[in-house]
Amino acid sequence: MSKIPSDLRYTRTHEWVKVDGDTITVGITDYAQSELGDVVFVELPQEGDDFEAGAAIATVESVKGVSEIYAPVDGVVVAVNDELENVPELINEDPYKDGWIYKLKVEDLSAIDDLLTAEEYEAQIAKEE
Amino acid sequence: MYTPHTAEDIQKMLERLGLESIEELFQYIPKEVRLDVDAWDFPEGKSEGEALKLLRAIGEKNRKLTTFIGLGVYDHEIPSAVWALAGKAEFVTSYTPYQAEASQGMLQAIFEYQSMICEITGMDVANASVYDGATALAEAMIMAVGEKRKYRVAVSEGLNPLYREVLSTYANAIGIEIIWLPLKDGRTDFSRSTDGEVSAFIMQQPNFLGFLEDTEAFRSTKDTAGALGVVSIHPILNSVLRKPSEYGADIVCGEGQSLGIPLSSGGPNLGFMAATKKLTRKLPGRIVGATTDEDGRTAYVLTLQAREQHIRREKASSNICTNQALNALAATIYIALLGPHGLREVAHACINNTHYLADRLKEVGVEVYSPAPFLMEFPVRIPKDRSELLKARLLSAGFTPPVELAKFAMCSAGDQDLSDMYLLCCTEKRTKAEIDAFVEVWREIYE
Amino acid sequence: MSKLIWDRGRAGRRGFRVAKPQTPEVDLVAYLGNEHSQELLDLPEVSELDVVRHYTSLSHKNFSVDNNFYPLGSCTMKYNPKVNDAASQMSEFREVHPLAVDALQGSLEVMHITQEYLSKISGMDAVSLQPLAGAHGELTGLMIIQAYHRDRGSERDEVIVPDSAHGTNPASAAMCGFKVIEVKSKDGMVDIEELRQKVSDKTAALMITNPNTLGLFEKNICEIEKIVHDAGGLIYYDGANLNALMGIVRPGDMGVDVMHFNLHKTFSTPHGGGGPGSGPVGVKKHLEPYLPRPVVVKGEDGFKLDFDRPKSIGKVASFYGNFGVVLRAFVYMTVLGKCGLRKASELAVLNANYLKALLEDVLDVPYSEGTMHEFVATSKDTDLTALEIAKSLLDYGYHAPTVYFPLIVHEALMIEPTETESPETLEEFAETLKEILKNPERSKSAPHLMPIKRADEVKAARHPVLTRSQIAE
Structure with missing residues (x-):
């Protein structure tokens, strides 16, 4: 069973979102990392780039697959996890903490409310499995 | 023959499948589209001997000429060991x-190939080959556009x-x-404005007329523009020239046919591609890693496959799948046999022979166009009233006529009139006696 | 550890003697100025025997059709007849420069006859041999489709690709700037209802593989053709699986507008460890003006290269195609002829069906009805993954099937025996597979008998070492 922390929000495309004031931190879920397998490379966005909700913002590669990471809501990139450039396996080892991918500064925080709760996300992956 | 099945075999197999005839295996194909075999106009088969005889008869219609032309592919000496090894069925039929x-x-051979290509170009990474010199350059253009995201490139007409x-x-x-940069006095005029931003500056060294480009002008232009530098090189001549890495190239590619691969009426050839480390994941095609x-x-594998079409599908860095691996192997063996000294010797011999040819032609009154240093190729002007006769005489004496530049759809020598311009080439394979005999034909026409 | 070729050498050793200079030396230092380099490249310095031992020893670490049964699905690893090799060695063709157009009559004739043969086999009206591989043929075909629509002032920018298609299909379409629209499979075939919904006045083409990558003939092909054509789109046919159809049915008769051939699959030319291949493109009359330039035509006084093609998409390669590969395919078609080609396809289909039957007790084939030249099994219900089965087969001297493709079958094993294998080989292979499945424990860590054990692909991709100098870093 994959871990789904209850204090985070989720997307249908398997990103987790942590809200901290007007900034959100985004990574991929434990379920997503185990489906993808050993992560070998992460392509990160540039700080200052702005994205609309649903836009591809980063890519995570495993040996046999590649997965795009989408912006959960509109926002501007304020930080990226540079550590992943050298240690991409952090996404496998600690997807919810050291394996975070980027931080977005969000103008309209109400959009966060439309994201999935832990329970809703759990129900979604139960369906996929 | 190539199918081992006896009548009994087929019978036995059909029985196992519970079928009466092979035809039943094709029952899902709609009748209305089936081929009427009786009406099918395709020749009957031949024995191996008959086929070879037919082929030889056709082959005799080709003419064996002593080659004094290049323009992309070159008649170099090929050591016997190259194809004795590259032709091994264990490689060929894998x-x-x-x-x-x-x-x-x-995999190890390709790893060695990538290492050699990087050494020759001064780049950090190379792929396992693409189709030919032209498509390598096209892929490089696409890479540069992908990296810089501007759908404009500046390209030298010296290509x-x-x-x-x-x-x-x-x-x-x-x-x-494409913003074309014309030639001026035989070299690219990099001072031409590109009217806006471009993803890359693309040039060929030496250019198609055989002339050396000004690498510092190339470097400062692309640096000022903040664009990538893409250079197409000749891998053997490059052994006596500055490496493209020394003048700011980000992607280096070219035609590897000179490295032990026969002319073979135009193919298969070998496109090589190398780039700086930063662009590793933008390279198209297979890449071998240790x-x-x-x-x-130690083990070798195909790696960084997430770039490729079988994983990334429509988002892949290129659609390439099959490449020219066997020719890359041949090139690896060629480079190993020649070594660093041998490659330089071949380059020197090509340049010496070509200059000797140019000098001899000048002696007999041929107009050689040489506003800049040239290496293995150079243009000549042939007056219209002489060109047909010259061509006929060269052919009957067993030589290739020079390449007529005016016949190409996209060809320009900048400020020079191209209508009477022809291109000649001389590799290390030509002996002095061959060159002298070749010049003799010109002398007869020009006197 | 196996040495690299550099490690066999010693400074000063030479593997080939370049002829002594006979012409005067040009002083490059003076002549080339600062463009000149005196630097000696870091390349191997080895004797000829060093080179021979090294690459001979590497050749022993390589599976090949000549040594091993190679049922690699979608790749048609049939036997490559030796007469083809003999033909490709003929100096009459091998030593001719492509721009010596006055010396090329023989080569042009081979090209022209090959074009005709491919036309007759496919039912297409005209063929260009210029594309250098299958994916290159796809790209060329899509450029032709693009040029055709542009010429008619239409801005169709969508290409429909089934979810079972080869990765090159969507990649080629995207490279041409088309939007890729996926259509799902239903019961292993293109879902007709979904296709109907996805075609529109934006549809430039449908790319179809038939038999598809599950090895099944798209039996609704006539309906598919009508749906796409009625919407004003064209049909592109991926010729990867043509080995099932020679002399049986022709893409041209199924309504295909443009297609590519893989000479290195269907027409027995070797794969060379990854290439060179050859990917000629065939088109119907209405697309002929867009073929790449030049086209080989038969004139009154022999064959010629026709460059005067104002609507042509242009050149897609330096010269006229991978001629050495074309030559082999020409000999193959000449030797087999009408009956031989048809027989090859019949037996390719018989072999695939026979092998499927031999394996029916141990491996499930999710889409099994109407298997043609290959089938896709799944290891889902066994104790082993497709990868473990693949690696185990290597220990028994069999090359692995294609695994994890097509994507619509889990734990896929795509098996294509080809027509050149005997029933005994298929029976032995089936027995071996059964044995592997009976002893799953041993198989989990396979291979055991190869020059290396399982290679760490994760390490290779995380920390790429792509050249000799990167080993040291």
Whole structure:
């Protein structure tokens, strides 16, 4: 069973979102990392780039697959996890903490409310499995 | 023959399948589209001997000429060991090395090939080959556009005219605008404005007329523009020239046919591509990497596959799948046999022979166009009233006539009139006696 | 550890003697100025025997059709007849420069006859041999489709690709700037209802593989053709699986507008460890003006290269195609002829069906009805993954099937025996597979008998070492 922390929000495309004031931190879920397998490379966005909700913002590669990471809501990139450039396996080892991918500064925080709760996300992956 | 099945075999197999005839296996094909075999107009088969005899008869219609032309592919000496080794069935009849454990031979050879290409170009990474010199350049253009995200590139008209056509075909399909930089006194005029930002400056060294480009002008232009530098080189001549890495190239590619691959009426050739480390994941095609196996032994694998079409599908860095691996192997063996000294010797011999030819032709009154230093190729002007006769005489004496530049769809010598311009080439394979005999034909016409 | 070629050498050793200079030496230092380099490249310095031992020893670490049964699905690893090699060695063709157009009559004739043969086999009206591989043929075909629509002032920018298609299909379409629209499979075939919904006045083409990558003939092909054509789109046919159809049915008769051939699959030319291949493109009359330039035509006084093609998409390669590969395919078609080609396809289909039957007790084939030249089994219900089965087969001297493709079958094993294998080989292979499945424990860590054990692909991709100098870093 994959871990789904209850204090985070989720997307249908398997990103987790942590809200901290007007900034959100985004990574991929434990379920997503185990489906993808050993992560070998992460392509990160540039700080200052702005994205609309649903836009591809980063890519995570495993040996046999590649997965795009989408912006959960509109926002501007304020930080990226540079550590992943050298240690991409952090996404496998600690997807919810050291394996975070980027931080977005969000103008309209109400959009966060439309994201999935832990329970809703759990129900979604139960369906996929 | 090539199918082993006896009548009994077929019977036995059909019985196992519970079928009366092979025809039943095709029952899902709609009748209305089936081929009427009786009406099918295709010749009956031949024995091996008959087929070879037919082929030989056709082959005799080709003419064996002593080659004094190049423009992309060159008549170099090929050491016997190259194809004795590259022609081994274990290499020839294997597929792309997907199963690393059963393909260490080909994988290691390609790893060596990538290492050699990087050494020659001064780049950090190379792929396992693409189709030919022209498509390598097209892929490089696409890489540069992908990296810089501007659908405009500035390209020297010193590029091989055939490459110019291929580049245009790709650019037209993709929607890339090419800004052509004309030649001036035989070299690219980098002072020409590009009227806006471009993803790359693309040139060929030496250019199609044989002349050396000004590498510092190239470097400062692309640096000022903040664009990538893409250079197409001749891998042997480059052994006596500055490496493209020394003048700011980010992607280096070219035609590797000179490295032990026969002319073969135009193919198969070998496109090589190399780039700086930063662009590793933008390279198209297969790439071999070294790793270890479970016991810690060195092992070679196809790697960084997430770039490729079989994983990334419509988002892949290129659609390439099959490449020119066997020719890459041949090139590896060629480079190993020649070594660093041998490659320089071949380059020197090509340049010496070519200059000797140019000097001899000047002596007999031929107008040689040489506003800049040239290496293995150079243009001459042939007056209209002499060109047909010269061509006929050269052919009957067993020589290739010079390449008529005016016949190419995309060819320009900048400020020079091209209508009477022809291109000549001389490799290390030509003996002094051959050159002298070749010049003798010109003398007869020119006197 | 196996040495690299550099490690066999010693400074000063030479593998080939370049002829002594006979012409005067040009002083490059003076002549080339600062463009000149005196630097000696870091390349191997080895004797000829060093080179021979090294690459001979590498050749022993390589599976090949000449040594091993190679049922690699979608790749048609049939036997490559030796007469083809003999033909490709003929100096009459091998030593001719492509721009010596006055010396090329023989080569042009081979090209022209090959074009005709491919036309007759496919039912297409005209063929260009210029594309250098299958994916290159796809790209060329899509450029032709693009040019055709542009010429008619239409801005169709969508290409429909089934979810079972080869990765090159969507990649080629995207390279041409088309939007890729996926259509799902239903019961292993293109879902007709979904296709109907996805075609529109934006549809430039449908790319179809038939038999598809599950090895099944798209039996609704006539309906598919009608749906796409009625919407004003064209049909592109991926010729990867043509080995099932020679002399049986022709893409041209199924309504295909443009297609590519893989000479290195269907027409027995070797794969060379990854290439060179050859990917000629065939088109119907209405697309002929867009073929790449030049086209080989038969004139009154022999064959010629026709460059005067104002609507042509242009050149897609330096010269006229991978001629050495074309030559081999020409000999193959000449030797087999009408009956031989048809027989090859019949037996390719018989072999695939026979092998499927031999394996029916141990491996499930999810889409099994109407298997043609290959089938896709799944290891889902066994104790082993497809990868473990693949690696185990290597220990028995068999190359692995294609695994994990097509994507619509889990734990896929795509098996294509080809027509050149005997029933005994298929029976032995089936027995071996059964044995592997009976002893799953041993198989989990396979291979055991290869030059290396399983290679660490994760390490290779995380920390790429792509050249000799990167080993040291």
